[in-house]
Amino acid sequence: MSKETPKIIDNEVLVKVENLSKKYCKDLKTSLWYGVKDLFSNITGNKAERQLRPKEFWAVKDISFELRRGECLGLIGHNGAGKSTLLKILNGLINPDAGKVTIKGRVGALIELGAGFNPILSGRENIYNNGAILGFSRKEIDSKLEAIIDFAELQEFIDMPVQNYSSGMKVRLGFAVAAQMEPDVLIIDEVLAVGDLGFMLKCFKTIDTILPQTAILFVSHSMPMISRICNQVILMDHGISQFQGLDVGKAIDLYYTRFTNNDTNVVFTDHQISLLEAKLDCNQNTENVIPQLHWGADLKLKFTFKLAYDIDMPLFFVSIFDKEQRPVALLKSNKETDLKIYNNTISFAILHKKIQLSKGIYTINISVAKKSSKEPMLRINGVLSFQVLDEEEIWPPFYLESTFENILN
Known part of the structure; x- marks a missing residue:
């Protein structure tokens, strides 16, 4: 991997990745043996870099892209997709087995919590260390020191050893150093999720400020974050680019x-009532895909329950959670006269008109309780999942319809 110090040129390519690949071995003993063999292969020039051996797998496979100054590339994918491995290669922490990386200029990285910090040194001393690694002189670091400390909001703790910092304090210091040093390339992994909302918004404002002169690689499981700052994206799955x-x-x-996993999770049951069926009523074949609703469509859920013996009509509570398992809504429960019991079976539908949840994945939890005492009888998490589709990707869970009209003075 080569690094060059560039002049400031608009729209220039700062990161060029060509057919990058990295493989790992699942077994430590086998991995050590392969390492010894690879040493001899490198000496003789017979390196078989693109061939997998037993117990090996591709963590990253044939990834290529260019990133220019002023662009932000989002790397998304589920755990194990290869995102962090790719970032570590780009930051020079590990070497690829195949392919080439060319990076121009200074690189700032927030890849792992506390990475790049010496835990026994103070925050102030770590600022100087990181600045020196980026190629800044002591005079240049002196000129930026107060801005870094102010941004990190660590005035009282800047001379305390970093090993005594909380996770949020480490993130604040790491981002402050990376951003205030104005690198040509800024690499950010999932670490921003550790910070509080106020600091997160502060980080995004800073990213907006430095982006015209910087190329940013951003990894997150938060799709609103990706949509907020990224103008291009790579979706990875098992090391391979599925969409770019x-x-x-x-x-x-x-x-x-x-x-697409709709398996139920029974949290509690007193065995008086059990769920026979739960489905979302939509005009779609959902056998292998998650049901999808467009914003503003009707949400109609159907349930069938079986009673172990005759009991009074219970209350049904349907709650909606987002993909981070935060509760966003509770549907109003039934009245005793709303439903009927037939042959110890209760079948019913719940209709919520014109759903105005923002774009994303949501799950349905259902609870059943006795009407008189509210004593729980059954609770099932993740009984259903559905996806809301819309053009707008926003932070809040609700995207409410509204009208505008002129007011005549």
Whole structure:
């Protein structure tokens, strides 16, 4: 991997990745043996870099892209997709087995929590260390020191050893150093998720400021974050690029459709009532894909329960959670006279008109309780999942319809 110090040129390519691949071995003993063999292969020039041996797998396979100044590339994919491996190759922490990486200029990286910090040194001393690694003189670091400390909001703790910092303090210091040093290439992994919302918004404002002079690689499981700052995207799966391009919205939709597991999770049951069937009523074949609803469509859920013996009509509570398992809504429960019991079976539908949840994946939890005492009888998490489709990718869970009208003075 080569690195060059560039002059500031608009729209120049700062990161060029060509057919990058990295393989790992699942077994430590075998991996050590392969390492010895590879040493001899490198000496004799018979390196078989693109061939897998027993117990090996591709963590990254044939990834290619160019990233120009002023562009932000989002890397998305589920755990084990190869995102972090790719970033570590780009940052020079590990070497690829095949392919080539060319990076121009200074590289700032937030890849792992606390990475790049010496835990026994203070925050102030680590700022100087990181600045020196980036190629700044002590005078240049002196000129940026107060801005870094102010941005990180660590004035009281800057002379305390970093090993005593909380995870949020480490993130604040790491981002402050990476951003205030104004690198040509900024690499950000999932670490921003550790920070609080206020600092996160502060980071995005800073990213907006430095982006015109910087190329950014950004990894996150938060699709609103990806949509917020990225103008191109790569969707990875088992080391392979499944989608690559400028259509960030399409990549996000493909990412969401990976969540197709509708297995139920019974949290509690007193065995008086059991769920026979749960489904979302939509005009779509959902056998192998998650049901999809367009924003503003009707949400109609159907349930069938079996009673072990005659009991009074219970109350049914249906709650909606987002993909981060945060509760976003509770549907109003039934009245005793709303439903009937036939042959110890209760079948019913719940209708919510014009759903106005924002774009994303949601799951349905259902709870059953006795009407008189509210004593729980059954609770099932993740009984259903569905996806809301829309052009807008926003932070809040609700995207409410509204009208505008002029007010005449």
